[in-house]
Amino acid sequence: MTDKPFLLKRLFTVSFLMIFILIVAVFLGLSIGSTGSEFKAVFQSLAEESVADSMTATIIWDIRFPRVLLAALVGATLSLGGLVFQVLLRNPLAEPYILGVSGGSAVGAIIGILMGLSRFPGVAFAAFAGSLVTLFLILAMSSGQAILKKDSLLLSGVMINAFCSAVIMFLISMSQHSRLHNIIFWLMGDLSMSDIRQVAILAAMLLPCFLLLFRLSHSMNLLLMGQEMAQTMGVNIKLVTMTLLVVTSFMVSATVSHCGLLGFVGLVIPHMLRLTLGPDNRVLVPSCVLGGGAYMILCDLLARVLPEHGEIPVGVITAMIGAPVFILLLKRSDLCR
Amino acid sequence: MIKLCGTILKLIVVLMIVAATFSPAVARQVTDQLGRQVVLSDDPQRVVSLAPSITEIIFALGQEHRLKGVTRYSDFPEEAVNLPRVGSYVQLDLEKIVALKPALCIAIKDGNPVEVVERLESLKIPVYAVDPRNLNAVMETILEIGMLLDASEAAKALVANMRYRIQRVRSRVAEASCRPLVFYQVGIFPIVSVGTNTFIHELIVFAGGSNLAEGPIPYPRFSREQVLFLSPEIFIISSMAKGEVFERIKAEWNRWPDLPAIKNHRIFLVNSSLFDRPTPRLVDGLELLGRLIHPELFEEEQ
Numbered sequence: 001m002t003d004k005p006f007l008l009k010r011l012f013t014v015s016f017l018m019i020f021i022l023i024v025a026v027f028l029g030l031s032i033g034s035t036g037s038e039f040k041a042v043f044q045s046l047a048e049e050s051v052a053d054s055m056t057a058t059i060i061w062d063i064r065f066p067r068v069l070l071a072a073l074v075g076a077t078l079s080l081g082g083l084v085f086q087v088l089l090r091n092p093l094a095e096p097y098i099l100g101v102s103g104g105s106a107v108g109a110i111i112g113i114l115m116g117l118s119r120f121p122g123v124a125f126a127a128f129a130g131s132l133v134t135l136f137l138i139l140a141m142s143s144g145q146a147i148l149k150k151d152s153l154l155l156s157g158v159m160i161n162a163f164c165s166a167v168i169m170f171l172i173s174m175s176q177h178s179r180l181h182n183i184i185f186w187l188m189g190d191l192s193m194s195d196i197r198q199v200a201i202l203a204a205m206l207l208p209c210f211l212l213l214f215r216l217s218h219s220m221n222l223l224l225m226g227q228e229m230a231q232t233m234g235v236n237i238k239l240v241t242m243t244l245l246v247v248t249s250f251m252v253s254a255t256v257s258h259c260g261l262l263g264f265v266g267l268v269i270p271h272m273l274r275l276t277l278g279p280d281n282r283v284l285v286p287s288c289v290l291g292g293g294a295y296m297i298l299c300d301l302l303a304r305v306l307p308e309h310g311e312i313p314v315g316v317i318t319a320m321i322g323a324p325v326f327i328l329l330l331k332r333s334d335l336c337r
Numbered sequence: 338m339i340k341l342c343g344t345i346l347k348l349i350v351v352l353m354i355v356a357a358t359f360s361p362a363v364a365r366q367v368t369d370q371l372g373r374q375v376v377l378s379d380d381p382q383r384v385v386s387l388a389p390s391i392t393e394i395i396f397a398l399g400q401e402h403r404l405k406g407v408t409r410y411s412d413f414p415e416e417a418v419n420l421p422r423v424g425s426y427v428q429l430d431l432e433k434i435v436a437l438k439p440a441l442c443i444a445i446k447d448g449n450p451v452e453v454v455e456r457l458e459s460l461k462i463p464v465y466a467v468d469p470r471n472l473n474a475v476m477e478t479i480l481e482i483g484m485l486l487d488a489s490e491a492a493k494a495l496v497a498n499m500r501y502r503i504q505r506v507r508s509r510v511a512e513a514s515c516r517p518l519v520f521y522q523v524g525i526f527p528i529v530s531v532g533t534n535t536f537i538h539e540l541i542v543f544a545g546g547s548n549l550a551e552g553p554i555p556y557p558r559f560s561r562e563q564v565l566f567l568s569p570e571i572f573i574i575s576s577m578a579k580g581e582v583f584e585r586i587k588a589e590w591n592r593w594p595d596l597p598a599i600k601n602h603r604i605f606l607v608n609s610s611l612f613d614r615p616t617p618r619l620v621d622g623l624e625l626l627g628r629l630i631h632p633e634l635f636e637e638e639q
Contacts (some may be wrong), residue, residue: 192428
């Protein structure tokens with residue numbers, strides 16, 4: 001690899017920058033909340049000075065901190081999910097939410113909830129099963145050559161998504177479940193129920209996936225050059241593709257079973273990063289993790305502080321930012337044709 | 338070295354004495370309605386109510402000076418509106434609750450997410466959960482909250498008054514010759530009524546009516562066709578909405594003048610918070626239902 005020293009340097013610069021952005025986001029996420037902003041207190045307690053008010057410390061570290069961590073994990077996962085799907089399907093508009101993979105895991109998760117399974121591992125497993133089913137449906141529907149055409153892929157995604165929403169509405173309207181209210185909040189994307197133990201479990205599941213994807217990022221580059229090229233470069237296409245698909249679905253369903261449907265994150269972040277950093281996946285994978293995390297922390301911050309009372313589901317925020325971006329991208333790619 | 342140890346020892350002793358004198362009211366352990374053990378102070382001065390009904394009960398017991406936070410829609414009595422809000426009862430704002438430094442939170446099983454209760458407890462905030470499913474349980478709940486807030490006498494008096502009024506309505510409707518068929522509509526679109534396991538069902542039965550929607554489903558949905566088939570003798574529309582919505586629903590049902598309820602002009606609008614909140618006001622709801630279902634028996638009162 002002749003470009004290795006260069007790559008390493010670039011990787012370090014980019015990671016440094018993204019880590020800086022992430023730290024700013026974390027700081028803002030910890031400082032601002034529904035009871036006001038405590039910039040000074042966060043600095044104080046970071047400097048290991050004891051904060052004068054123990055209640056402020058509780059709010060910052062026991063309530064906001066797990067939530068910021070969860071947002072970072074979820075944002076990282078969904079951006080990575082978007083990146084992987086875009087590479088695998090060689091389609092810039094692929095994303096877990098748009099493809100219906102998120103919808104499939106939501107159907108699985110709701111069935112799990114209605115069956116009274118525990119949140120972990122029961123509901124998480126049901127969500128994983130749901131996402132795998134939709135993934136294979138999408139692949140079967142757009143198999144062969146058609147996979148290269150974004151229209152057919154998007155169409156099958158839209159249809160699967162529509163079907164999933166219909167199933168979700170069916171389940172909701174059929175159920176007399178007393179937790180219906182919670183299900184609806186959860187569906188719209190909700191990070192408010194984060195305690196540190198759950199975040200730790202999620203992190204233990206997701207961090208190895210991030211590393212695995214980073215290891216596969218070179219193969220992802222080669223896959224983008226075309227199957228023949230990748231094969232001559234010694235990539236086991238079938239194995240790599242299957243690993244990527246299964247790992248991504250696993251990650252997405254783990255987050256969906258935790259915080260519901262958060263759309264368009266996997267579209268906004270990878271594209272923004274690709275525009276600024278170029279197409280090298282070895283750089284994109286780590287920067288998606290860091291940048292996606294920062295983006296989600298900021299979206300969640302908006303969700304917490306925009307309304308005077310209560311909060312907006314964060315899925316509403318991500319979709320409100322993401323959908324216009326999606327339309328812009330669609331327009332741009334039309335112009336390029 | 339020995340001197341230093343001595344100083345430290347003295348310091349520890351002094352600290353222990355200070356801690357003992359300044360510790361808040363004696364802690365006690367109680368079991369709440371879900372069978373959970375709750376440790377709380379004897380005389381909690383900072384209470385956060387996690388549902389409108391609990392706010393009402395605390396006000397009815399005259400303990401509102403302890404209330405430091407309430408949920409959205411806590412609109413009765415009027416003074417409750419001015420208290421700090423901690424989100425709605427299904428979507429509680431954890432941060433705001435913690436900021437109020439409550440010595441006790443009172444939660445309701447039907448509505449408050451269990452995750453929030455667990456989080457509050459992990460933050461060392463005692464949460465007492467209630468789960469009133471019928472009138473008797475509401476009275477039980479009032480007594481328990483009275484016990485928690487050092488207002489047992491007020492609670493006993495309140496419950497005695499409720500029992501007396503309930504008994505008065507029941508003995509009066511016992512003389513009734515019939516049990517009119519009541520369709521109690523809580524949802525407007527879609528049409529939703531109430532099943533057996535609700536306060537409203539109990540109130541309808543106590544008030545001498547029979548609930549057309551009784552059954553295992555708490556809030557069953559109906560099509561218009563099904564309602565017509567049941568041919569109710571009394572429609573009771575429960576709504577937070579204002580009169581014009583009622584006029585629209587009434588106009589809707591008026592399209593079937595053969596329905597007994599429409600023929601006899603027995604379609605009424607009632608204030609939903611008298612019926613769907615487990616509070617002392619349920620008895621007001623019961624008396625109102627009695628007058629609507631059996632006006633002949635309550636004539637002299639009016």
